[in-house]
Amino acid sequence: MARNGLTDRMVKQARKPGVLIDGAGLRLRVTINPNTKEVRKSWVLRVTVKGGPIREIGLGSADDIPLAEARERATEARKLARDGVDPIVARDAERAQRALEAARAMTFKQCAEALIASHEAGWKNAKHRQQWANTLKTYVYPVFGDLPVQTIDVSLVMKAIEPIWKTRTETASRVRQRIESVLDWAAVRGYRQGENPARWRGHLERALPARAKIQKVKHHAALPFADLPAFMAELRAMSGDSARALEFAILTATRTNETLKARWSEIDLKAKVWIIPGERMKAGREHRVPLPLAALAVLNAMRKAHPKSEWVFPGASTRTDREPTLSSMALLMTLRRMKRTDLTAHGFRSTFRDWAGEMTNFPREVAEQALAHTLKDKTEAAYRRGDALEKRRRLMDAWGTFCAASRASAKIVQIRKSNG
Known part of the structure; x- marks a missing residue:
């Protein structure tokens, strides 16, 4: 007997192309690469599937599969054929099953x-990615990050989120949502099957108390609108780009980041419109902001102060590792300098909404569009194609006028409104 179980006859004849018959359909096929002259030897079985045609099945390379093993594989294939099972189909199904099992072995963390x-x-930004990664790393991976994703069940999900559900409800809710997203992702790609154990509606809502019952909603601290004219007078008296940025954010009822990242290329001074691109908006849609006279005055001041900057509110630092605009803390620090630690910059959007609802006759949807809020009514949102720019222009002009009013005139307007 020669190397790898081949007979002396096979070894002698396997130096030139051809087929050597071992018996019962098992053959040794020899081929030679015409370019490299490399000799290749492989086991082949010819077998007739019950009631079907003759099939030729590759059993592997003779360099890797000894003759004895080739004969065993041939015997197994002939048994399948006698039972009417195509050995090639059975082999492919077995390979697919092994691949599926390997895929399902992917861990939750992977x-x-x-x-x-x-x-x-x-x-929209790297911060969102970091929040995703950090919450999973802190609360989920220690519990089941290294377990196969297929094995994640309700008990494991509960073990991750239940300890923080009552004490850090908002964080726990986001962790649950992210677990659910990962498991959905895995299911779509075939890494797991069955119901999503992190699903809330009709599922975990029956095992955990509702957020509304254990979490007090904390609204952004807002200034009563009657006090706004006096606040604005104090703010206008302050110097510095941060004060102008806060003033502009209030006059346009925009979010802090929308204001701080404003570019001159977004602003049409002639049309008195600021067009914020969708990628910088919370809802992901372009938002046109009508600019009242007071907001235009802020823009003129910033252009005069920084004539060469592409940013409306550029940062002072020249370091390349810092944002080119004012820090996200700039508006909050301005409020602290005013000794208004009871307020937040975002809270002035609530001030605007309260003023619009109580002091004007503008429809609710116009005020909501001014704040770039997404309509909760999906049907209404589907049919609303315009953004009521001209209506909002009148609203924002009235808001600018109110912000510039004296405390006395603001009270008079409020009294007239309440008696009217």
Whole structure:
């Protein structure tokens, strides 16, 4: 007997192309690469499937599969054929099953990291990606990050979120949502089957107390609108770009980040409109902001102060590792300098909404559009194609006038409104 179980006859004849018959349909096929002259030897079985045609099945390379093993494989294939099972189909099904089992062995952490990598291009900023990664790393991976994603069940999900559900409800809710997203992602890609154990509606809502019952909603601290004219007078008296940025944010009822990232290329001074691109908006849609006279005055002051900047509110630092605009803390620090630690910059959007609802006759939807709020009524949102720019222009002009009013005139307007 020669190397790898081949007979002396096979070894002698396997130096030139051809087929050597071992018996019962098992053959040794020899081929030679015409370019490299490499000799290749492989086991082949010819077998007739019951009631079907003759099939030729590759059993592997003779360099890797000894003759004895080739004969065993041939015997197993002939048994399948006698039972009417195509050995090639059976082999392919077995390979697919092994591949599926290997895929399902992916851990929850591997799936989460793959989901984050596939979605991060669509996320607005690196902070969102970091929040995803940090919450999973802190609350989920220690519990079941290294377990196969297929094995994640309700008990494991509860073990991750229940300890913080009552004490850190908002965080726990986001963790649950992210677990649910990862498991959905894994299911779509065939890494797991069955119901999503992190689903809330009709599922975990029956096992955990509702957020509304254990979490007090904390609204952004807002200034009563009657006090706004006096506040604005004090703010206008302050110097510095941060004060102008806060003033502009209040006059336009925009979010802090929308104001701080404003570019001159977004602003049409002639049309008195600021067009914020969708990628900088919370709802992901372009938002046109009518600019009242007071807001235009702020813009003129900033243009005069920084004539060469592409940013309306540029940062003072020249370091390349810092944002080119004012810090996200700039508006809050301005409020602290005014000794108004009871307020937040975002809270002035609530001040605007309260004023619009109580002091004007503008429809609710106009005020909501001024704040770039997404309509909760999906049907109404589907039919509303315009953004009521001209109506909002009148609203914002009235808001600018109110912000510039004296305390006395603001009280008179309020009294007239309440008696009217």
